[in-house]
Amino acid sequence: MMLIPCPHCGPRAHAEFTFDRPVEAITRPDETPDALVRNLFSRDNPRGPSRELWRHTYGCRSWITLTRDTATHAITDVRPVGADA
Amino acid sequence: MKYSALSLLRAGLGGHKDWPRAWRDPDPKPHYDVIIIGGGGHGLTTAFYLAAVHGVRKVAVLERSWIGGGNTGRNTTIVRSNYRLPQLHALMELSLKRWEGMSDEINYNVMFSQRGALFLGHSDSDMLQLAQKGDAMRADGIDADLMTRDQVARLIPLLDVSSTARYPVQGGLIQRRGGTARHDAVAWGYARAADRLGVDIIQNCEVTGMDITGGRITGVQTSRGAIGADRVGIAVAGNSGRVAALADLRLPIESHLLQAFVSEPVKPMIDTVIMTQSLHCYISQSDKGEIVLGGDPDAYPTYSQRGAPHIIEKAAAEALALVPALSRLRMLRSWAGTTDMSFDGSPFIDATPVEGLYFNGGWCYGGFKATPGSGWLFAHLLARGESHPVAAPFRLDRFETGHTMDEPGVGPMPQNR
Numbered sequence: 001m002m003l004i005p006c007p008h009c010g011p012r013a014h015a016e017f018t019f020d021r022p023v024e025a026i027t028r029p030d031e032t033p034d035a036l037v038r039n040l041f042s043r044d045n046p047r048g049p050s051r052e053l054w055r056h057t058y059g060c061r062s063w064i065t066l067t068r069d070t071a072t073h074a075i076t077d078v079r080p081v082g083a084d085a
Numbered sequence: 086m087k088y089s090a091l092s093l094l095r096a097g098l099g100g101h102k103d104w105p106r107a108w109r110d111p112d113p114k115p116h117y118d119v120i121i122i123g124g125g126g127h128g129l130t131t132a133f134y135l136a137a138v139h140g141v142r143k144v145a146v147l148e149r150s151w152i153g154g155g156n157t158g159r160n161t162t163i164v165r166s167n168y169r170l171p172q173l174h175a176l177m178e179l180s181l182k183r184w185e186g187m188s189d190e191i192n193y194n195v196m197f198s199q200r201g202a203l204f205l206g207h208s209d210s211d212m213l214q215l216a217q218k219g220d221a222m223r224a225d226g227i228d229a230d231l232m233t234r235d236q237v238a239r240l241i242p243l244l245d246v247s248s249t250a251r252y253p254v255q256g257g258l259i260q261r262r263g264g265t266a267r268h269d270a271v272a273w274g275y276a277r278a279a280d281r282l283g284v285d286i287i288q289n290c291e292v293t294g295m296d297i298t299g300g301r302i303t304g305v306q307t308s309r310g311a312i313g314a315d316r317v318g319i320a321v322a323g324n325s326g327r328v329a330a331l332a333d334l335r336l337p338i339e340s341h342l343l344q345a346f347v348s349e350p351v352k353p354m355i356d357t358v359i360m361t362q363s364l365h366c367y368i369s370q371s372d373k374g375e376i377v378l379g380g381d382p383d384a385y386p387t388y389s390q391r392g393a394p395h396i397i398e399k400a401a402a403e404a405l406a407l408v409p410a411l412s413r414l415r416m417l418r419s420w421a422g423t424t425d426m427s428f429d430g431s432p433f434i435d436a437t438p439v440e441g442l443y444f445n446g447g448w449c450y451g452g453f454k455a456t457p458g459s460g461w462l463f464a465h466l467l468a469r470g471e472s473h474p475v476a477a478p479f480r481l482d483r484f485e486t487g488h489t490m491d492e493p494g495v496g497p498m499p500q501n502r
């Protein structure tokens with residue numbers, strides 16, 4: 001079980017959250033079809049740190065981004081969506 | 086040594102002390118015709134069929150730890166071909182037919198038990214979907230029988246089919262040829278059978294790099310040195326992305342996690358595989374007597390092989406509601422495997438953009454049933470350089486060309502299936 005520090009609610013149980021996609025798979029309306037296909041339908045799928053889009057679905061319902069290690073589940077750098085540098 | 090009732094008797098008289106080892110433990114040779122990366126069921130069956138069917142004998146299976154230690158040895162062993170889409174019918178039925186002859190084919194008892202695979206329906210819409218699936222199966226020549234609630238109650242007396250049940254049972258769809266098998270035996274049996282045909286099974290040998298010159302693969306780097314090969318096949322399940330990255334490839338796969346858990350062993354109480362159309366819980370009883378339970382995937386990318394307890398809790402709650410007698414059992418252990426989740430739930434058996442490098446993966450949480458079929462088709466591809474007609478739809482580029490095979494029709498995100 002992961003403890004995810006929601007930027008709005010503080011540390012909450014992982015069961016309250018849903019994973020959406022790696023940030024690399026977020027698509028923008030102005031992308032070329034090739035970039036769109038690449039981003040939607042292929043992945044780096046790393047074993048290690050991954051920047052991801054999650055949602056605090058059963059809490060404040062906000063979208064958030066975070067860096068999560070896919071081997072250790074260590075979570076760092078949680079931000080409200082849109083606040084990425 | 087051929088295994089038989091006589092060999093068992095003879096060894097028994099000697100106190101079972103003189104069994105010869107089941108397969109050799111060779112050092113890697115400098116060069117092979119074909120290298121298979123990954124000693125799970127899919128890699129081992131591929132090697133066996135390369136040697137047995139296509140006469141390709143200079144084959145090595147490279148396994149980074151021990152064979153069958155991946156998802157092959159972690160799965161809940163449900164074997165069935167009750168799918169909806171024709172491409173998956175062809176694939177899974179080819180595989181199921183191979184299961185039916187497997188123990189004889191490899192002279193190894195894989196304890197394949199066709200005890201029936203039943204999907205329960207809990208509502209009108211469940212029953213409609215089950216009827217549609219049954220029709221689709223029968224149209225493709227696969228056995229399927231719709232059952233009424235009373236028939237289901239007779240088949241599984243411990244199931245709560247009362248009108249006050251938490252999950253009322255309206256009926257079900259059974260594939261009687263479905264069932265379970267002994268997962269380790271599948272790995273060991275194919276390893277032994279392939280070894281007898283000259284295949285080198287090399288354990289503790291992790292592939293750490295690929296040698297590619299001019300767009301063509303010439304061999305692999307491993308923890309036991311460089312090994313040359315004319316052709317290389319990847320069959321590493323949850324590690325597909327990491328191994329493909331060694332050749333600079335990105336795949337339509339995310340690695341997720343699926344858990345399972347078992348109870349203490351008890352006398353026979355459930356002799357069918359129980360699944361459901363609406364819930365995400367499946368129940369069977371192993372030959373040792375343990376109740377084997379599984380549920381939802383954890384639904385986020387991970388290589389940890391360590392799941393969250395709320396997933397198990399949900400599966401256990403559903404199982405208890407379906408079969409209340411399970412509440413008296415103590416759970417023995419739980420575990421997880423890293424699953425290679427594709428974006429439409431269907432697998433890949435295809436060439437890659439690197440010449441001589443082939444890929445088999447994306448089996449999600451349902452590839453045990455496909456083990457012999459997958460090996461059969463992958464061996465065909467590796468031996469001939471072209472896809473078997475049954476494997477032809479399972480291409481790596483099907484998302485960009487729009488030829489996805491989305492069995493449940495839930496869209497492209499791996500965590501939704």
Ligand SMILES: Cc1cc2nc3c(=O)[nH]c(=O)nc-3n(C[C@H](O)[C@H](O)[C@H](O)COP(=O)(O)OP(=O)(O)OC[C@H]3O[C@@H](n4cnc5c(N)ncnc54)[C@H](O)[C@@H]3O)c2cc1C
Pocket residue numbers: 122123124125126127128147148149150151152153154155156157158159160161162163164290291292293320321322323324328343344345379420421422423424448449450451452453454455
């Ligand atoms: C909990 C759980 C329950 C499941 N239940 C079912 C079920 O009931 N029915 C069903 O049909 N399917 C089920 N599945 C899915 C099924 O287990 C898999 O799809 C199938 O076993 C995959 O077989 P495989 O040979 O491809 O992979 P694996 O058995 O995982 O083999 C891959 C091997 O590759 C090795 N490897 C990885 N990287 C390297 C490297 N770099 N170099 C060398 N070797 C490497 C690994 O060590 C591993 O042994 C379940 C899965 C899980 C996790």
Ligand SMILES: [Zn+2]
Pocket residue numbers: 006007008009010056059060061062
């Ligand atoms: Zn929140």
